Amino acid sequence: MTRPQLFHCLRYTDADRGINFLQAIGFTTAMVVRDPDDSTVVTHAQLAWRDNGGIMLGSTQDGDPHYGPGICNLVVASDEDVDSLFATALEHGASTVTEPNYALHGGHNACVADFDGHWWNIDSYPGA
Structure with missing residues (x-):
């Protein structure tokens, strides 16, 4: 498999729910990194799409400029x-x-x- 060169990046108000949704529609989870002080916060997750694509996502934080x-x-x-x-x-x-x-x-x-x-x-x- 060729390594992806482009990732769509998202922030979720509930990253675990986002990961579950993405898995349901065909993504596979490559990694999930959680905040060591709060396991409900996903600091980085990476999910693969088919042979060569992917999503990176994380939990929204107060004042997060990347949410939308x-x-x-x-x-x-x-x-x-x-x-x-x-x-x-x-x-x-x-x-x-x-x-x-x-x-x-x-x-x-x-x-x-x-x-x-x-x-x-x-x-x-x-x-x-």
Whole structure:
């Protein structure tokens, strides 16, 4: 496997819930580092996406300048996988941003928002 060169970075109000959501939609956990004085605080977590991609995340802190909604595009293998992952995300607490549809530039896609408002575009279009 090639080492990822680009990571989408997020902050969560409940990092453990964020990790659970990401695992449910197909990410695998590579590492979780917790604050030694407060085990509920995730100082850094890294999750892998398929063969070469990933997310880094942590718990929000008071006055954190890095907190805010983000958008991540998850490229999946097929149109059927878009529909399946969309349903799984909804079952795990996501809300619909866009229903599954076919894009003019190609591919099948849908978009959900997780509990902290981060958008997850699920897409069979791998890019040009």
